[in-house]
Amino acid sequence: MKEFFKALLASVMGTFIAGALACFLFFVLIIGLISAASNHEAPGVSVKAKTMLVIGNGMMINDTPQHGNPGLSVLLDSQKAPEVDSLRAIEAVKQAAKDKNITGILIAGETDAGLVQLNELRQAINEFKKSKKPVIAWIENGSQHEYYLASVADKIYAHPAGEVEFKGLARYSPYIGETLKSLGVGVQVTKVGKYKSAVEPFLSDKMSESDREQTELLLGGAWKKIVADVSESRKISSIALNRIANSGGIFTTDVAQKIKLVDELCQRDELVTKICKLGVAADDHGQSFRQISLTKYASKVNFASGDGKIARWEDCGHLC
Secondary structure, three states, X not given: OHHXXXXXXXXXXXXXXXXXXXXXXXXXXXXXXXXXXXXOOOOOOOOOOOEEEEEEOOOEEEOOOOOOOOHXXXXXXXXXXXXXXXXXXXXXXXXXXXXXXXXXXXXEOOOEOOHHHHHHHHHHHXXXXXXXXXXXXXXXXXXXXXXXHXXXXXXXXXXXXXXXXOOOOOXXXXXXXHHHHHOOOOOOOOOOXXXXXXXXXXXXXXXXXXXXXXXXXXXXXXXXXXXXXHHHHHOOOHHHHHHHXXXXXXXXXXXXXXXXXXXXXXXXXXXXXXXXXOOOOEOOOOOOEOEEEHHHHHOOOOOOOOOOOOOOHXXXXXXX
């Protein structure tokens, strides 16, 4: 019996030690993977001469920098779109204007960002154009957001079989108040003021006049800004742009060319040839052009340090 308990104790201790060792190794492995994911991009980014800065291709622009350690999110979602904060993206475009290795900017594909971020990036590209470096855009199936950013380019190329969207802004909300009542579901709401409309879809079957008023003001202001910016860049009157938006909203690229939303139709290989003619070098494989994404280029941005002084209100001028 004594030998039996010795063997049992040894077995239990062995299992415990093996389990503890396995847990330790597992945590070491996880920490190592997170650390590797956090440093998946080298801190030093070198840019070769005659390189095109590419904006778009599904990149995401956030309002604020990413906080904390991104390692775990990168580890769990390896397909996550490349992202950069708005301030760093704008500074990258400013520095690209002075970078002798950057030949120009190509705007291609969707940029996942809000209208405010797109507007700020658009302004930065407008400033970049003062360097006399070319800015071109390429559209295959462009959403209105994509076209808004692309419209700042000197020239817009589009795929012959593509589409361009320019249809205005709208807000959609399902109103299920009557449905809930018919199901016997009661909704208890406490609110102050007639412009507190977030809960209206649960109380009514239609939009209230106050909600309609504030929505029209919000979307109307944003749409006027979009039209004004596109009008200035494309040399199309605001009246004509509103007429275009009201006439259908989604256009094949050949129609978009006729109404001057785009300049020229071409295939991808023809686009590569046009870019190389601007002075951009071919890539290492000789199949495309030398390029660097905005997200990668932004990682080399160094913000100028201040002089340690705090700005006074009278030094800032009037904000309104």
